[in-house]
Amino acid sequence: MTAPGPGVVFAAAMSHAPHISAFPELAEPSQREAIYAAMSELGRQLLATDPDVLVLVSSDHFTNLGPAESTQFLVGFGSVFHGPVEDWIGIDKREVNGSMRDAAEIFDEITHAASRVRAAPIRLEHGVMTPLRWLDPDGLLPLVPVLQNCMMPPLPALAECYAVGEALARVATRTSRRYAVVGTGGLSHSPGAPEAGHIDEGFDRDFLDLLRHAEVARILSLPGDRVDRAGFGAWEIRQWVTALGASSGAPAQVLAYEPVVGWETGCAVARFGPDSPAARAPHQDV
Amino acid sequence: MTIAAVERYLFDLKNDVLLQEQLASSPDLTFQGYDLTGRERSALSTGDLEWLWLAGVHPLLLAPFSRFLGISASDYRARMGKLAGLRTITSTAVSAPGDGDPR
Numbered sequence: 405m406t407a408p409g410p411g412v413v414f415a416a417a418m419s420h421a422p423h424i425s426a427f428p429e430l431a432e433p434s435q436r437e438a439i440y441a442a443m444s445e446l447g448r449q450l451l452a453t454d455p456d457v458l459v460l461v462s463s464d465h466f467t468n469l470g471p472a473e474s475t476q477f478l479v480g481f482g483s484v485f486h487g488p489v490e491d492w493i494g495i496d497k498r499e500v501n502g503s504m505r506d507a508a509e510i511f512d513e514i515t516h517a518a519s520r521v522r523a524a525p526i527r528l529e530h531g532v533m534t535p536l537r538w539l540d541p542d543g544l545l546p547l548v549p550v551l552q553n554c555m556m557p558p559l560p561a562l563a564e565c566y567a568v569g570e571a572l573a574r575v576a577t578r579t580s581r582r583y584a585v586v587g588t589g590g591l592s593h594s595p596g597a598p599e600a601g602h603i604d605e606g607f608d609r610d611f612l613d614l615l616r617h618a619e620v621a622r623i624l625s626l627p628g629d630r631v632d633r634a635g636f637g638a639w640e641i642r643q644w645v646t647a648l649g650a651s652s653g654a655p656a657q658v659l660a661y662e663p664v665v666g667w668e669t670g671c672a673v674a675r676f677g678p679d680s681p682a683a684r685a686p687h688q689d690v
Numbered sequence: 691m692t693i694a695a696v697e698r699y700l701f702d703l704k705n706d707v708l709l710q711e712q713l714a715s716s717p718d719l720t721f722q723g724y725d726l727t728g729r730e731r732s733a734l735s736t737g738d739l740e741w742l743w744l745a746g747v748h749p750l751l752l753a754p755f756s757r758f759l760g761i762s763a764s765d766y767r768a769r770m771g772k773l774a775g776l777r778t779i780t781s782t783a784v785s786a787p788g789d790g791d792p793r
Contacts, residue, residue, distance in 0.1 A: 465750050466704055471697040489705075555750065559781055596749030598774035600767065628781045636749075636779045 411577040413453040414584035415569075415651035415676040416446055417644040420462060421593065422530040423667035425494040425537060430666030442660030442673035443538035449675060450539055455584035457506045458545040459572055459650075461643045462531030462588045463554035468524070473553070476560040477568060479511040479523040480549035487528025495533050503546035506583075509575045510548055517571035518564050526551065535588045545584070552646065554589065554639040562624045565642040569649020587647035589640025591661075591670040597636065603663040604634035608670035611641060615648065615656035615674060623648070637669070644674075651676035693746045696734070699724045700751040703758060710758050737761065743773050 419439075428436055450458070467489050469475055485500045511523040532549050550568075553559060569585065576583035591611060592604035607630070614623050623645060631638050648654075654677025661672040699721070703709050712720050717735045726734070733741040737759045742752055749770075756766045 466701050466748075466754075470701050471748060471751065472694060555748065557781055594749070594779075596753035596770075597779065598743075598770045598772075598776075600749075600770070632778075632780045636781075639781060 410580075410582055412573045412585055412650045413455055413582045414450050415586070415647050415654070416450070416584075416674060417587040417647045417656075417676070418443060418446060418535055418673045419590060419669055419671040420531045420534045420588035421595075421667050421669040421671065422490065422493040422534060423664075423669065424671065425530070425534050426492055427666065428494075431664045432666070435662040435664050435671075438660045438662050439664070439671050439673065440538070443535070445659060446673055446675060447539040447541070449678070450584050450586070451544065453584065454582065455545060456582045457503050457548055457584070458540060459506075459510065459548045459550060459583055459585045460532050460535060460539075460588065461550045461552060461569075461585065461646045462529075462535075463640050463643065464526075464551040465529055465531065466555065467529050468526045468551060469553060469555070471556055473556070474520055475522050476520040476553045476564075477514055477518055477522075478526065478551040479507050479514065479521070480526040480528075480547075480551065481507045481511070481523040482525045485526065485528050485547065485549065488533035489527050489529050493530050493534065495530075495537055498543070500528060500532075500536065500543060501546045503548055506546070506575075506579075506581065507548045509579055510550065510572060513571040513575045513578075514550075514568055517567040518560065531588055535586060539586060550646075552642050554642055559639055560642060562626060562642065562645050565645045566620070566624055566649035569646040570652070572646075572650045573652060583650070585647050585650035587643030587645070589643045590638055591641065591672055592634035593637035593669040594635035595637055595668060599635060601665060601668045602635060603665065603668070603670045604638070605663045605670060607631075607634035607638065608661060608663065608672065611644075612656070612658050612661055612672060612674065615644070615676075616658060618653050618655040620648065620653040634670075648676055693730070693742075695725045696730050696742065696745070696747055697751055699726065699734070700747065700755050704751065704754045713758055739766070739769055740773060743770065744777060746777070749779075
């Protein structure tokens with residue numbers, strides 16, 4: 405029997421707006437450079453933890469989950485994925501290696517933590533490919549994408565997303581695998597809506613402060629109507645909450661926050677618990 | 691009022707290149723197999739983004755549709771901007787502001 409491994413060695417979250425890669429010129433240069441530098445630094449830190457697999461938790465923007473879909477959590481199942489599906493986001497289409505072994509373990513564990521979970525081959529959108537461009541530009545890590553419903557109510561509860569993150573940590577420990585877990589999306593934005601371009605900086609900064617202080621109970625009880633006022637794109641804080649759960653509620657180190665009007669998004673990059681025991685443990689092959 | 695059939699159509703359109711090509715040449719043919727009302731067909735075939743928005747279509751289905759119609763991003767933003775405040779999206783429902791025809 406394999407001894408329990410180090411578990412989640414890296415947990416983080418970041419925005420994934422397609423504008424980040426598609427339209428760099430639309431951002432103020434200082435804001436663009438701050439976000440690009442933070443994402444690059446996050447990628448450097450991620451690879452430094454020597455993970456076995458990257459679990460990237462994103463929303464789906466009507467590529468894999470339809471508008472009448474009842475699935476709340478979709479585990480991407482495949483040895484190879486293709487993306488991005490979009491041809492306008494400034495990222496070349498490519499193959500991304502998956503890990504079916506890890507996907508199967510994750511699916512099994514998540515079904516015990518959440519409802520309406522399924523696994524299937526998926527196509528990768530900007531929610532995965534934009535972060536990957538900075539986190540793992542050379543495709544060194546096998547990927548398990550996990551998609552959460554952030555588009556069509558009823559949405560999964562924040563507590564359920566946190567529980568999914570905890571489930572990811574249990575899988576990593578049980579299988580003695582070194583997991584990097586990154587949630588992507590948000591913060592405030594309203595893509596495609598009349599309110600596109602409105603950024604709720606107050607919401608974003610308050611949310612990041614809660615993460616800095618690891619106020620898990622307050623985060624999980626954020627009123628839905630308050631999140632709504634930050635724009636429906638802010639529903640994607642669910643991925644931040646999942647990553648927080650994967651870190652067992654560790655305080656966040658915010659690497660950058662910029663309300664980038666040209667990208668129509670409050671953009672942020674953060675890492676959870678960089679000093680966790682799992683992150684300090686040396687890599688042991690199993 | 692439900693716009694489920696419209697959203698199903700727009701979802702399929704977003705993910706089917708052949709359907710997108712057919713939209714340009716024979717839009718009416720793309721509606722086959724979808725339980726659309728006459729008003730919905732009219733809005734889709736004429737690119738009536740305003741009606742579709744007020745009817746409750748999700749913005750991330752509406753925006754790709756506008757690209758398939760050849761509407762520029764700036765024109766889309768300008769048209770949508772005029773609809774600010776006319777419909778609220780909440781996490782309890784993505785829906786039209788009221789029942790019935792939005793106009």
